[in-house]
Amino acid sequence: MSSANGWGEGGAEGAPPEQLALIREGVRQARAPKAKPRTWRGAKLAGELPVARVLVDKGVLHLDRYFDYAVPEELDAEAQPGVRVRVRFGAGRHRVREGRREGGGLIDGFLVERLAESEYSGPLAALAQVVSPEPVLGPELLGLARAVADRYAGSLADVLQLAVPPRNARAEQKPSPAPLPPPGIPETGSWTRYGRGAAFLESLAAGGAPRAVWNALPGPGWAEEIARAVGATLASGRGALVVVPDGRAVTRVDAALSAVLGEGQHAVLTAEAGPEKRYREWLAVRRGSVRAVVGTRAAMFAPVRDLGLVVIWDDGDDSHSEQHAPQPHAREVLLLRAAHDKCAFLLGSWGCTVEAAQLVESGWALPLVAEREQVRASAPLVRTVGDGDLARDEAARAARLPTLAWQVVRDGLRHGPVLVQVPRRGYVPRMACAQCRAPARCRHCAGPLEARDAGALLCTWCGRDEAAWHCPECGGFRLRAQVVGARRTAEELGRAFPAVPVRTSGREQVLDTVPGAPALVVSTPGAEPVAEGGYAAALLLDGWTMLSRPDLRAGEDALRRWIGAAALVRGQGAGGTVVVVAEPTLRPVQALVRWDPVGHAVRELAERAELGFPPVSRMAAVSGTAEALAGFLAVVGLPGDAEVLGPVPLPVTQTGGPRRVGAPPPGEQWERALVRVPPGSGAALAAALKAAQAARMARGGSEPVRIRIDPPDIG
Template sequence: MSGPEEQPELLPGHEWRSVRASVKESQAKARATRARKAAEAEVAEVDPVARVLVDVPLAHLDRPFDYAVPASMAEAARPGVRVKVRFAGQDVDGYLVERAATSDHTGRLAPLRRVVSDEPVLSPAVAGLVAAVAERYAGSRSDVLRLAVPPRHATTEKEPSPTEPPVPPAGPGEAAGWPTYEHAAAYLSHLAGGGAPRAVWSVAPGEDWPRRLAEAAAATRRAGRGTLICVPDGKDVDRVDRALTDLLGADHHVTLTADAGPAQRYRDFLAVSRGTRRIVVGTRAAAFAPVHDLGLVVVWDDGDDLHAEPRAPYPHTRETLLLRAEREGAAALVAGFARSVEAEYLLRTGWAHELAAPRPVVRERVRVTVAGASELDLRRDPLARAARLPHQALEAIREAVAEGPVLVQNPRLGYVAALACERCRTPARCDVCRGPLALTGPTTPPACRWCGTEVPGWACGECGHRGLRAPVIGDARTAEEIGRALPRVRVLTSSRDRVLATVDARPGVVVATPGAEPVAEGGYAAVVLLDAWLLLGRTDLRTEEEALRRWCDAVGLVRPGGRALVVGDPAHPAVQALVRWDPGGFAARETVERQEAHLPPASRLATITGEPGAVDDALTLLSLPEVGEVLGPVPTSLGEQEEPEVRAVVRVPRAQGAALGRALGELQRVRSARKLDAVRIQVDPPSL
């Protein structure tokens, strides 16, 4: 017989109840699973196939996949809605892009798991644009969709969108500023008549350009169509927002920016998607806004690097909007105080027409001079060309500040951004990390800009001298110097740490870094541009173009009849273009030089960056057109502490740009399928 220790031990009563509950729960789950499978087995009678773009960032899976539409989801599963599907053994998100009657797949189709929301957030027009942008920039649609469709906010989605009131009729004197520009009246007339004109607008200094854009949007809206306006940053969004509100009221447009927050951004997106708002103003992501009956796309200051998306596949706002205008038959307007070489190329090819003010109008708006440009200036101040803040600049500020605010553009942030030996001019370096030394204030010792180490007892390693000089002065030190020279004048600063959006019309001096210039009420009485050599000293393909753009953006804030002074080399072509206010002529010369050098926009160019072995593999797999050429690869950095990285440049004539995009896309798919080491591919990068 078995002993007591061998008898089975009975479970306590509460544990038996727990076991019975687990069994019942398992049985309920099994019944639910059988019921779900039975429901999924019954497919929709009409168009039972759903083509779904799954949210998988693998290039070789960048295509629609067919799924069966269960009968229970037949009504909710509409094109454009978010869905959940089973993919590679797990549930993933996706967008239903099309319903079809048949599928090319010969086996059994997996059913849709569920319809996340019956709100169609991906319109057919935007889905086509996403595919075109992905092909243009050799990326995947999954990456582009993250830019095009904001994350879902379920609570906001349940709210109804407000209705749009009737568009008010044109008031007396509306669009009176447009006839200043040649052919602008005809452009507006085409917009009002439902046409699709395309233009490059060279804006004159002192122009109220937000008001002009609002008038163009109003003319388009009265023709029953929508408008999409993309600007570089939130300051510009606010200006256009106010202009549209003044002209049409607050209930005809939305603003799409990242600063709005997820709920408000999704609410505004739904208002556009549902067709209750037809005018959209925003930054680069707004280029994909699902505007109904799109009639006009506008990009302001297309040369600004904020228009270049920093995430893969790195699309540019200008190219996205021009693609969209072509696909949807909309008008296009590329506008700015300066002109990019890409905009000039649109004129040279006849794709767009020019809207520009006559020379007499430009001369009335502003007068631009260069410090020390004439012999008379040099006799008055022999150091006019050598001094950083010459007497002529201080006199211009002193005279203009009696009439209103004065803008001083300083291209370097901080107090003293660089230091050098006072005797031998050797740059001052940190003994710890060899980083550059700088001053953060008038009473602080020199400190390293890289590691932060303070060096109060610095001595030059070349000559032993302890004196320091400041070859580069920041905006804070500039404001301090002007405050000492003009003790009764208020001095404000606007830079990265504290950007002013606007200033009032009271007399004063505003020292701002490029891009942080506030808008003055009524315009600035004068604009002074310091350290022109700094903006011209970068090593980049677009150095001179970018310098002229930043100068034009600052001078454009002057009031009509104001003046501007440049402290720089009067013989430099970019400075001369600013003095003549001829950004179009400068862009034309730049375009010719780039055509001769086979550089964009005359050529289509792409960079392939990564570890040396990965880049070599990519170049081996790349099937270039016969006329294509490969430059490099060459190291991207010589720093000892950085990972080894090289870059190759691939170039083809512009006519073969589409073929290059397809070849790079195929390269991405092959690399993804073979799980090769990552490389970064960027088509038409904004800088080289």
């Protein structure tokens, strides 16, 4: 269905089928009428609806269901659907004597609904306590949480731990401010730079539900453009939700919302705010005092009333992937909300992920891009330095910096600050052709090859040995490992300009902004501060370090990080120049030179479709000890079209060293298998894995088996 201005509306008929099925099942389980139960006996209970259906806070799969409790007469008024309660759970849960429960320990939970009778045939234990009369879990949030749990093969209790912040009594006791009248329709502003920008805002203001993938122009204007989209939605009497990757981005959008909407029209949800302030802001949203929210990934579950627009900025950033079970991604959660609430959807970024390209390719969303002339006027000039240039360059051999880089830095410092992006240390090298640098991949499953002892090659996906590898691109037989680390390069650059201040931004200290005066700003990817007036120039060093990650997304992620840094540089008309030290013939480098992240994502999507890679296929990673993993794979009832790759050994985590989320315990040898299914079977895969894990836990399996749907790293 399309509106008069050509934007597709966000109704159920346009939603992805798997997402709608998950949402509908979640709402069905939350609202479905129950069969007439047998009566209970024992205590003096509430006169009407004496049974409380409770979700206990036990994040284990075999207990991922509701339990019935009796409502004592003294708790009748407070025990309303959505409130937090405490119940006894464990041994002796159903033994009642003289109205009192025996056995079991107190545990937190949520009261989901009140019933006249219970399906349980025996006597029910009574609610122990109503923690707070504040109803924090409504049916919409419950349905969304159930859908997310089912999509990611997790438990409802785990999702609600992410969705509902911990209670703070002082915040609850303070009344939320009265809601302000909706603001007027904001001016179109810089949205006129995009061909469909004005029509997008008009559709929002008219109560429509357009869905768009937005390729933002370089520069700081993206925050104000998001604020104007939120303002148009609020003017229609609906709410809006904005999810950004980090606190620095929250600060920018927060300031833009205050400038466009005025004070008091939005709430900010971040962990940095502290438990009391965050809970107070969350309550203001749930109570309807404010209808606009901006926050980091935890805000994806914010209970915005009359939701009319969901926005995610820079969906390729790792921060959007939740690290706690069941590890949902903010983009997928917002897609579920857009499908269920029939609201508008806006995915924005300077770059473009393959998932974003798939939304456009499928017709679910429309592209929101600027004309090429506008792109060229806004983007800086991008120049490249390849391996051949470095080999012929005396300056590069002496100081690991090409002559072109010296010249660009020297010229840029005359007009303002210069950004130097230095890749982090620690990327695992992968093998590539020594002649043409094409990645070495397995002939069976196209997974990345890794060098093992005695020069043997092993596929890190399916575990097959590769004894006779040759490059399919140039026919070469020699391999090379990519080099990691570039700190010495940044030090050399700083020593070369002793009269210029050097500022660093990275893991130890991340700068938000820097002055517009001449300076060298050395930053790791993702930590680049914004310069007042934009950077005069930027150096993107050691491109092969970023491209050599053993992961399917290496090229996409490198381009995203390059564009994220280059977007902070002044436009070509203002003299902005970017130098990237990487082979100019590589696809991500060419996409940066042309400033064409959308084209790069479209080509990546086509290749993944041909090879059956995500996001065209759905994939799950299952890991554990060799014995536990083999036992799990032997009993799980996978869909008939599922393909199991592996298992392969996982790197052993060293004691005392850094540990990635989902990595095996230090010193233990684990294996991992990848399970791949074609489009349409993702829900069946998640259901099968969840059922097998629940059955295994119910039997008391001692060795852990970890499941992750849509693993971000399958290399």
